[in-house]
Amino acid sequence: MVNPFKPTAGKMPPVLIGRQDIVDDFAEGLDNGAGAPGRLMLVSGQRGLGKTVMLTELARTAIARGWEAYAETASAGMTDRLIAALDSAGPRVRHATIAPAIGIPGIANVQLGSVDVAASNTALDLRRAIESRLKKLPKGKGILFTVDEAQAAKIDELVAIATALQHVTVDQDLTDERDEEKRGVAFAFAALPSIVDELASNEVLTFLRRATYRELGNVAVPDVRNAFVETITAQGKSISRENAETAARATIGNPYLVQLVGYYMWQAAQARHSDAIEAQDVEYGIADALSQFPEAVCAPSYRSLSPAQQHFLRAMAPDYPSATTLSDIAERTGKSMSWVGKYRMSLERVMMIRAADWGMVEYAQPYFGEWIRSRM
Ligand SMILES: Nc1ncnc2c1ncn2[C@@H]1O[C@H](COP(=O)(O)OP(=O)(O)OP(=O)(O)O)[C@@H](O)[C@H]1O
Ligand SMILES: [Mg+2]
Helix, strand or coil, X not given: CCCCCCXXXXXXCCCCCCCHHHHHHHHHHHHCCCCCHHHEEEEECCCCCCHHHHHHXXXXXXXHCCCEEEEEECCCCHHHHHHHHHHHCCCXXXXXXXXXXXXXXXXXXXXXXXXXXXXXXXXXXXXXXXXXXXXXXXXXXXXXXXXXXXXXXXXXXXXXXXXXXXXXXXXXXXXXXXXXXXXXXXXXXXXCCCHHHXXXXXXHHHHHHCCEEEECCCCCHHHHHHXXXXXXXXXXXXXXXXXXXXXHHHHCCCHHHHHHHXXXXXXXXXXXXXXXXXXXXXXXXXXXXXXXXXXXXXXXXXXXXXXXHHXXXXXXXXXXXXXXXXXXXXXXXXXXXXXXXXXXXXXXXXXXXXXXXXXXXXXXXXXXXXXXXXXX
């Protein structure tokens, strides 16, 4: 019997728990024709909350509607690869290069103000590639681009994509077709929460800042319980509602932990050659899952932070599992209250901590406190 759970980065889970509203918003964006908000979507969230899987689901949604989807992970040369993929998708019809800034006021000139020429050329190439590909699609259909790990993208490349998409939208508007017949483009990108600061501080990214912003958090524990029962039964084993509830509560609704706990409790039953997942299997499953989760999720999150942010988090450890007062953090770090205020805000924005009682903060990531204490 094959284990249905998928504790692997980017792997589609057996049940996509609790994300239907995002998929619906996006699908409405596609159905509502050019200019609908859901066509430009930013999904953010900490490690393991399901960003990559979400992009895959959005691509599936688009493909099911007769759209094409092109997926990229941010890294150097991303836009060139997109152009190559678009060009090779069908017969090559290379149009003459479109002259820059052909008098569409307020777009190319203003937004490209501080971008170097290379980036604007890339944008033009991309626009050309998108438009020639769009011509081959049926009316009302379009192309979805997904970019994963966008926080690691070179700003120039994001600007090139944003610029190209904006031009394509304008060019489609210049045709006489009705909105629902226009061929369209959609762009979904996923990033760690730190990208929100990046977007806010970068002048040229105005376009991306208008994206529908969906922050992924934990999913609801009752939904996890139901998904456990459903997944396990569908694959030919059984679990009582009560045991599924215990397993679900241990996950705190963290999607990666859901897959880990599911995977290891299944393995525990399998090792006994049993078709029923019993209380003992759940217990082993939770223990095995929790032994892997911190290194897989807490450690990379911590390492992606600045030394000052890490210092702040370490100063909270002595109080864990209780919350910490801001004045204790100032005292333990030897820093001013304004330093504390500044890094408190930055850590809240990236969802590493959250406000507890008045003047207090606590860790926001599951099992982060255990992990940081274990390494101090
Ligand atoms: N909605 C969900 N329901 C159940 N499981 C999920 C859900 N979303 C993601 N998962 C599972 O969680 C794990 C992490 O998902 P994914 O790799 O998409 O996260 P991520 O946010 O992209 O992480 P990272 O920042 O490390 O790239 C995978 O094992 C995936 O199967
Ligand atoms: Mg990912």
